[in-house]
Amino acid sequence: MTTASTPKTVAVVGCTHAGTFAAQSILTAHPDWTVHVFERNDTLSFLSCGIALWVGGHVSDPNRMFYSSPAALTELGAQMHMQHDVLSVDVAGKSLVARDLTSGEESTYVFDKLVVTTGSKPVTPPIPGLAEGLEDGRVMLCKNWDHGKAIKENAMQADSVAVIGAGYIGAELVEQFSEAGVRATLIDGLDRALAKNFDAPITEQVEAVYAEHGVELALGQMVTEFRLNESGTGVTVVTTAGEYDVDYAIMGAGFLPRTDLFEGQLETLPNGAIKTDEYMRAFPAGSTEASSDILAAGDSCTVLYNPTGTYDYIPLATNAVRQALLVAANIEEPMQKYMGTQATSAVQLYDLSLAASGLTQAGAEARDVNTRSTTIVQDYRPDFMLTTTPVTATLTWDPETHRVLGAQFLCRHDVAEAANAISIAIQARFTIDQLANVDLFFQPNFCQPVNFIGAVAMQAVAEQDAC
Known part of the structure; x- marks a missing residue:
């Protein structure tokens, strides 16, 4: 027979994805607990x-x-404490x-457990004129x-x-602008579009499609x-290579963890991401032992990045969502470990389908x-079908362990x-030899007799054997 736990008071700071799922899950598991949720919006x-x-x-419907x-x-x-700005947090106290x-009133709240789900904030570099433009x-x-x-x-x-980033x-914003007939310029400090998401064999094709649709690339x-x-009708974006006069500019240069409230109180990466253990528990500043009363999830904290086996920042x-569910599972005691992430993602640009998992x-x-x-390029299904089209597949692998x-x-x-198939393979620590021999179906409507996933793995094995 189990004994019910003593009801606790939980403070959830921030409520987008991680905060929402953490609050839902905690209350579902512990309906007798007091859960305060603070959100400035x-x-x-x-x-x-x-x-x-x-x-x-x-x-x-945007709603x-x-x-x-x-x-x-x-x-x-x-x-719920909506439209409440948390001014300070005393983690130890x-x-x-x-x-x-709304009212301007300030109040103090005490808690037994703290859940940090403060999310991220857009990168706003100290560029002259940016604050005034915003x-x-x-x-x-x-x-x-x-x-x-x-x-x-x-x-x-x-x-x-002009879109910066x-x-x-x-990438998605300039696509939509160009489709709507708005003259779009894409600006980035790196020399390729989507350079942090895909390698050159893929980004070259994306850039060609942008050019076809009239997007100006300022890479x-x-x-x-x-x-x-001066007329107030537009803005000039000045870069190291030129000037771009536009009606509006949009900053899309990435995100940083919104963790200023916890500076000096919790261990963080240099960018401010809160360090957590495998149970999503945070580390008090100066401590090598995680606290069972401080948990974090989402864009405010680190993730275990399986391709490298290290903790990284990948918002x-x-x-x-996955981390928030673990917060609820581990808020009383460590029960379920975080399995890590491959940062699997996808995007649709014009008629191009792009997806990636793990390291580029x-x-x-x-x-x-x-x-x-x-890298291989092959038709995704047999050419005896009335239509088919090439797929570019790039596989990244360890030359020592395969x-x-x-x-x-x-x-x-x-x-x-x-x-998603590659994400599973990375998490399961597959080698290229194993991936080359995985049972992948063949049906002419959908794929070649040798699926492009298996084909690129086979090519990698051949290249390794040739070394």
Whole structure:
């Protein structure tokens, strides 16, 4: 016979993906606990990864981009503090101070357990004119509901837009702008679009499609200044290679963990991401032992990156949800370990389907990991079919252990699910030899007798044997 635990008071700070799932799961497992949820916005659970689709008119109802609500969490038993800004947290003293942004009233709350789900914030470098541009509205961010509304209502109606940052956000936004007839410029300090997500065999094809659709690529250029037009009708984006006069500019240069509240109180990476153990427990500053009363999940903390076996910062909603569920599972005592992530992701650009899992060659070099890369191009299904189209498949692997470390795919047919197969292979620590011999089906409607996943693995084995 089990004994019921003593009810606890939990403070959940931040409520997007990780906070929402953590609060739901904690209350489901412990309905007699007191769970305070603090969120500075008036909404929660917004699927910001769909902003570009919403902007481009591919969303039936933007309100359906919220999968939960303050009312839903309240019904579960949460004490919701919406539009409350947490001003300070005393981690050791187990208390926090929050201000009601509506009334201005400040209150102190005590807790037994702290769940840090403060998420991330857009990167806003100290570029001259950026702060003024953001205040004026001619420079926009792309992170939350209000940002999405501003982009759709203003930038989408403009003649010209510059997007800074050629990652997923920037890549999708310029696609939607170009499809709508808005002159779009994509600016990035790296010399390839999607350079952190895919290697050259794939990004070269993406850049060619951008050119076909009139997107101006300003790659290998750092933004040095934003100048608002004196007439107030636009902004000039100044880079190391030129100037771009547009109606609006959108910053999509990535994200950083929003963890200022915990500076000096919790162990973090240099970028501020909170370090956690395999049970999502955080480490008090100066301690090598994780605390059972402080847990973190989502964009505010590190992830175990399986391709390297190290803790890294990879802000993805999928990571946030899985980690949040583990917070609930481990909030009383360590029960379920985090299995880690391969950072599996996908994007649709025009008629191109792109997907990836694990390390790219460029990502391996940035992390000082020794890898080899193999690329094949073959029709995704037999050429006796009335239609087929090539798929580019790139496999990244360890030349010493032969372990599969990553893969990327591009095709005009939807091949995105291939990245999920590679994700499983990486997590299971498959070698290229094992992947080459995995049972993958053949049916002419769908694939070749040798599926492109197996084919690229076979090519990698052949290249290794030839060394």
